[in-house]
Amino acid sequence: MANKLNTLNKTNRWNYITYLLVIIAYVILQVMSSTGSISSSLKGMLVPICAYVVMAVSLNLTVGVLGELSLGHAGFMSVGAFTGVTAAVSLQNLIPFAPLRLAVSMVVAALFAALAGFLIGIPVLRLKGDYLAIVTLAFGEIIKSIFNNLYVGLDESGFHFSLLSDTTDLSENGTLIIGGPMGIGSIQKISTFTAGFILVMITLVVVFHLVNSRAGRAIMAIRDNRIAAESVGLNITKYKMMAFVTSAALAGSAGALFAMNYSTIVANKFDFNTSILVLVFVVLGGLGNMLGSIIAAAALTILPEALREFSDYRMLVYAIVLILVMLATNNPTLKSFLARLKPGKRGEKEAA
């Protein structure tokens, strides 16, 4: 194994190490939860951690690999959550086997989120820098507003939609799936840690394969120098859209996974703060570094829980930790100190 790792190039080696670490973490946590050696609060957080890991990795594709700041990633999660749960509810009788139903609804969620990503991408990707960021923020807020006012019901004659007020006019044995500001109630909790793990692995495979492909190199070329990339004949819009839509689709399936871990879900859950939270994972983990995103997402999701003993002060401590970590990782003295500790590292980085 070690020999094989050595023959691979550096990127591939890190990709395999990432896969391996995720699998090890899954096995350890699975064993621990079956022997009952982890607390119930941590056990309840396993699925959200998986969802946030997928969110972080997919946002890293937009922010780290494509190089565009997105402040509305939770919007795609929202699209995925609502369409995914709707799909799961309507397929309840058709597919009685829960894991399959979960898988199908996650695919549906990914498709709808991808569609949303495509539609939003058309205007968004024409803009640059902070203007692009503010428009993604705007789209996130618009998606939140729409789901807060959308009513979807299902009866024999099919789906009924209405906006602003409940005029779905369902027949007697119809059910109201999305109830405007009340969101979706009485969701069947079919998300499992194993499903979350599989989604994380699929996400990693998709992202690594995209990044290491011809398209991925094109995307990074656009990030590093748009004008140079354009002048060698790369289709900027196509590659940007490819990264953006992939990122949106993965976020959508994470949303479905996340939603089906709770009994109710409301649109306000996926607001600007959630987008920012995921962005924090990405920046803290390192731009373009997927393993970093995974670790940051898992650690920062557990951190407020681990700070429980500080009770009221925990979010304050969280904020201070966040600021201190950002100050420390960007401190020039500390950076050069770390670089001296690992002699080869710096040279390699600059060469890459």
Next chain:
Amino acid sequence: MTFLNYLISGISLGSIYAIIALGYTMVYGIAKMLNFAHGDVIMVGAYICFYAVSRYSLPPLVGVILAMLVCTVLGIVVERLAYKPLRSAPSLAVLITAIGVSYFLQNAALLLWSSNPKVFPNAFVINTIDEAGNPVVQSSIDLFGGQLKVSFVTIATIAICIVIMLALLWFTSKTRLGKAMRACSEDKGAAQLMGINVNATISMTFAIGSGLAAIAGVLLCSAYPTLVPTTGSMPGIKAFTAAVFGGIGSIPGALLGGLLLGIIEIFAKAYISTQLSDAIVFAVLIVVLLVKPAGLLGKQIREKV
């Protein structure tokens, strides 16, 4: 008349957005960072004024001045501790730090002042005596034989916004410090070579922005009197949107963006739908940015190849 009424409340809300947006736009112009903690400075200002007026029964004007002082100091301290060490760091690192500061301020406020909503006192009232000789607290003025009712808060907000705007325009175009600020936002390196103390200028910008945020906080809570630790976040996001709308970095742009955003929001609430007003505001923003990618008054920077 209802149209005029909506227009006036739109301008009033827009004036508040404009004052907040000024803080965003000035800091962005000079430090090239999105200061997400700005919205929370508004909240701190409002709390200081609230406690000064209702707990220690100081006159409202003293409360406002106190709030401005505290926020100015807060702005300088935050800049010195959290942003200054990151001057050469990538912009995303600064953004995350700003978010950390925002979390910090919100949670500190939660601990200090609890999450119970405070009802902000309306300072813009006149004590008069009606025909029967009873004392009456008058908070609005009737125009056109009672068809149009304009509250003093609204008038004060619009007046203060105009004064601030004129003062800032004078400050940035005529004074040494204002010119230094503009020079720094144009080119920091060149400004330093001309003998401008860049760090002090940036601190100054933060101080002015935070002081303005305190005024905006008081005005905001006078018009919408519920005060909780998250009061500042949504107006903060809206004002940020307003700053981008008008072209971030431009002071007249912040005014224009703020006013338009306020008017659109109130009109959307009045004529289209209360629930979807936020969505409409953001949709208008998107359309504007697609037509003018650098905002209404922003400078379109040509890329050199």
